[in-house]
Amino acid sequence: MTDPQHVKGNRLDPWLDNYAARAHGLRASETRSLFAVAARPEVVSLAGGMPNLKDLPLEELAEATATMLRKDGGKALQYGNGQGLPRLREQIPEVMALEGIAADPEDVIITTGSQQAVDIITELFIDPGDVVLAEAPTYVGSLSIFATYQADVQQVPIDAEGVIPEALEERIESLERQGRTVKFFYCLPNFHNPAGVTLSEERRPRVIEICRRHHVLIVEDNPYGLLGFEGQTYTALKTIAPDDVVYLGSFSKIFAPGYRVGWAVAPPAVRDKMKLASEAAILCPSSMGQYSISTYLEQFDWRAQISEFRGMYRRRRDAMISALEEYLPSCTWDTPDGGFYVWLGLPEGLDAKEMLPRAVTNLVAYVSGTAFFARGRSGEDHLRLSFCYPEPEEIREGVRRLSEVVARDLELVQLFGPAHLEPSPGVSAPAPDQI
Amino acid sequence: MTDPQHVKGNRLDPWLDNYAARAHGLRASETRSLFAVAARPEVVSLAGGMPNLKDLPLEELAEATATMLRKDGGKALQYGNGQGLPRLREQIPEVMALEGIAADPEDVIITTGSQQAVDIITELFIDPGDVVLAEAPTYVGSLSIFATYQADVQQVPIDAEGVIPEALEERIESLERQGRTVKFFYCLPNFHNPAGVTLSEERRPRVIEICRRHHVLIVEDNPYGLLGFEGQTYTALKTIAPDDVVYLGSFSKIFAPGYRVGWAVAPPAVRDKMKLASEAAILCPSSMGQYSISTYLEQFDWRAQISEFRGMYRRRRDAMISALEEYLPSCTWDTPDGGFYVWLGLPEGLDAKEMLPRAVTNLVAYVSGTAFFARGRSGEDHLRLSFCYPEPEEIREGVRRLSEVVARDLELVQLFGPAHLEPSPGVSAPAPDQI
Numbered sequence: 001m002t003d004p005q006h007v008k009g010n011r012l013d014p015w016l017d018n019y020a021a022r023a024h025g026l027r028a029s030e031t032r033s034l035f036a037v038a039a040r041p042e043v044v045s046l047a048g049g050m051p052n053l054k055d056l057p058l059e060e061l062a063e064a065t066a067t068m069l070r071k072d073g074g075k076a077l078q079y080g081n082g083q084g085l086p087r088l089r090e091q092i093p094e095v096m097a098l099e100g101i102a103a104d105p106e107d108v109i110i111t112t113g114s115q116q117a118v119d120i121i122t123e124l125f126i127d128p129g130d131v132v133l134a135e136a137p138t139y140v141g142s143l144s145i146f147a148t149y150q151a152d153v154q155q156v157p158i159d160a161e162g163v164i165p166e167a168l169e170e171r172i173e174s175l176e177r178q179g180r181t182v183k184f185f186y187c188l189p190n191f192h193n194p195a196g197v198t199l200s201e202e203r204r205p206r207v208i209e210i211c212r213r214h215h216v217l218i219v220e221d222n223p224y225g226l227l228g229f230e231g232q233t234y235t236a237l238k239t240i241a242p243d244d245v246v247y248l249g250s251f252s253k254i255f256a257p258g259y260r261v262g263w264a265v266a267p268p269a270v271r272d273k274m275k276l277a278s279e280a281a282i283l284c285p286s287s288m289g290q291y292s293i294s295t296y297l298e299q300f301d302w303r304a305q306i307s308e309f310r311g312m313y314r315r316r317r318d319a320m321i322s323a324l325e326e327y328l329p330s331c332t333w334d335t336p337d338g339g340f341y342v343w344l345g346l347p348e349g350l351d352a353k354e355m356l357p358r359a360v361t362n363l364v365a366y367v368s369g370t371a372f373f374a375r376g377r378s379g380e381d382h383l384r385l386s387f388c389y390p391e392p393e394e395i396r397e398g399v400r401r402l403s404e405v406v407a408r409d410l411e412l413v414q415l416f417g418p419a420h421l422e423p424s425p426g427v428s429a430p431a432p433d434q435i
Numbered sequence: 436m437t438d439p440q441h442v443k444g445n446r447l448d449p450w451l452d453n454y455a456a457r458a459h460g461l462r463a464s465e466t467r468s469l470f471a472v473a474a475r476p477e478v479v480s481l482a483g484g485m486p487n488l489k490d491l492p493l494e495e496l497a498e499a500t501a502t503m504l505r506k507d508g509g510k511a512l513q514y515g516n517g518q519g520l521p522r523l524r525e526q527i528p529e530v531m532a533l534e535g536i537a538a539d540p541e542d543v544i545i546t547t548g549s550q551q552a553v554d555i556i557t558e559l560f561i562d563p564g565d566v567v568l569a570e571a572p573t574y575v576g577s578l579s580i581f582a583t584y585q586a587d588v589q590q591v592p593i594d595a596e597g598v599i600p601e602a603l604e605e606r607i608e609s610l611e612r613q614g615r616t617v618k619f620f621y622c623l624p625n626f627h628n629p630a631g632v633t634l635s636e637e638r639r640p641r642v643i644e645i646c647r648r649h650h651v652l653i654v655e656d657n658p659y660g661l662l663g664f665e666g667q668t669y670t671a672l673k674t675i676a677p678d679d680v681v682y683l684g685s686f687s688k689i690f691a692p693g694y695r696v697g698w699a700v701a702p703p704a705v706r707d708k709m710k711l712a713s714e715a716a717i718l719c720p721s722s723m724g725q726y727s728i729s730t731y732l733e734q735f736d737w738r739a740q741i742s743e744f745r746g747m748y749r750r751r752r753d754a755m756i757s758a759l760e761e762y763l764p765s766c767t768w769d770t771p772d773g774g775f776y777v778w779l780g781l782p783e784g785l786d787a788k789e790m791l792p793r794a795v796t797n798l799v800a801y802v803s804g805t806a807f808f809a810r811g812r813s814g815e816d817h818l819r820l821s822f823c824y825p826e827p828e829e830i831r832e833g834v835r836r837l838s839e840v841v842a843r844d845l846e847l848v849q850l851f852g853p854a855h856l857e858p859s860p861g862v863s864a865p866a867p868d869q870i
Contacts, residue, residue, distance in 0.1 A: 013702075013704030014650075014704075015702070015704065015705055016704070018560055018650075018652060019708070020559060020560055020562045020565070022558065023559045023560070026708055026711040026715070027711070050513060051513075053512055053513060054509075056512065058505060058508040061504055061512075062500075062505045062508065063501060065500055065501060065504060066497040067497070069493060070493060070494060070497045074489075074493070077488055077491065077496075077691035077694070078485060078488060078691070078692060078693050079687075079692045079693070112547050112717045112721070116716060119715070119716045119717070123455070123583070124458045125450075125453055125455055126455050127457075145716070148558070148712065183453055184453075215449075217450055217453060243449060244449075256513070258515070258721060259721055260547075260719070260720070260722075260724075267448075269448030269449075269450065269451070270450055273458055276461040276462070277458075277461060277583065280554070280576075280582075280583050281551060281580070281583075282547045282548055282550050282551050282554070283548055283550045283576060283695075285695070286694060286695040286721055287692075287693035288693045288695075288723065288724060289723060289724065
């Protein structure tokens, strides 16, 4: 039936010529190929960011879900409100209150995980070529979204106290001089993914003052804010400047990610546009997910559950730090006081991306630092270690295995220099005793 | 803190100048304002497309969900595979087999309702200004998505046998002559929303042949295909031309929409890109929703449930058609043999959009035909009546109320001509006895 004159695309993809410009930027993220690897049971995965759900009271949740379905099943199985279930929008401010944030239920938009909120915000604000400011490094999942919308992601250095205000302002001013449009600053102020650091209280008003002065919207992504290991919380940017911040929250780390329920709190005009964009994309978030979470918040002691999570993750953090001190003193890190991650600096000359296959061969997985930088812009001198999911003894063993790989790579670097670590395709690296 | 030199936007929205071009096309859909109206209990809503869930076995579903959570809760509450739960991807082809469609689980991508699948397809294929072909009328939710991606939606006439092949080819050729890029044809072949008609078996290969010849991808949206009132099904476009069709399916109408689980089956290269785009947007579909549906397909007689739905909707269709015959013989319609909708043609001179407030005042709601056309392009001579949700006696009463409104509008048209139906803002229409 096909007219050969009209054959287009290629053998593998007849539709190749039909894609939108944005589709050509889609690539598998670096973390993704690792999910497959991490699934092998003999590998200790320090790669994934899956929360540890072992402590959730499954039996009670099963009962409560069944009771909810008997009572509200007709609504929980039906389409719902595009902005989210009103009852849950009333409850979300109670969660935010734990961090001292005041939110009006009217300004809450419930999303399919906070990932969808980042997607919508980017859809609403970014024309191809517009600038998104982000921290260096930043969350890999948001980088995928920014790439899809063809944003120019400009990453600003951070240190142990979070983003460096002077560097932020310098970058904005330099972009302004070039006539570039900076649309928003995407920021993870608490227990940063992947850097593990927290924006200091002292810097928060300065960051806001800079963004305000340059009319840059702040997107405050805060999935880990309630997971401070000592129960500590920090002043939300949203609290300091409600009109200048779109705040993103999530139930994925303080309850469970399987419902895919997150939320945004936005200034009213932005909220209205977000609601329309979300309705266009998915009609409404899952009623079943929202009823389940609303039931959980109503019937369970979720504050005590969060405290339990804090202790559980603190013990894992402790296991990781003590293993690092013992096995990897040649590396550098800032000890996180909350969240899921350690951002590990490698000894000079090592390359995290290149080392990864050797690590996996040695049955330990991590994410190369390069995943957290917009395409082609460094990060190879760091890697992300997650301590959220494995047991403390597995974490210890994982770090030990990693230390073997680091030691071997380091030996090669010291003998032959960094170049020898990357053999050309198809050519074996010479064995050390051949030289 | 704000420097007045940098104040931008306006008082209502300080971020007004920051939005992307696509954000300015976002408007509340015409159906949406009606959801609020339809919620008033005294109004008979023939507007919404909510499935009727009264026949679902809630007690048994509650039990099965609880058992699933006890057994698989650790996985159902966790992040999952971006393409969807493998077990559910194995089950979906069993559902599709009822319509004679062969699908490889590898080619199935699970989405947040089939709405998200339309969103992803549009994201992947549409650059601003690219042409999407659709039927005239077409599904309002897809029109919202096409608007978001700044597509030029070109609608092709349909009749009682679905889209008219000659009109389709003529439109494509005319666009080609203008040098326009036609990216895909979005088609609802079965029990059309809103038109109620089905693409005839005779036309299906012709439509495919035309699209193939012009290298136009077909997006086959099929949420109602299993709801033929006599149990009849039709040959899927996907069956005739697997490489040229992205097929969309949904559990919303054959089970329940509250889980927000739909799916796409796409040629491998398109499938890979859809998977990446979905991961960027939401990481993964809800594990809880997928485990729940997988459990339902495994443990319940879902085929019998679909048969039950068919009978239930057939009885409602019968109630609507007999009421239309009795109360609205001045209108025109094609009697649907499946699905949820009747597309009602109004007597000459009446305007469905204008008449709506009067209908709501008379306690009946519908959707104006204008909602199903890309912005500003007709449809005012039709309206969509849904028979899916109300009880048969409510449907009858709704049609009776509508007939009163139609009769009054018709009387005005006959007395004064169509212009008098739309009084200027703030000026009352003259009472008939004043003229």
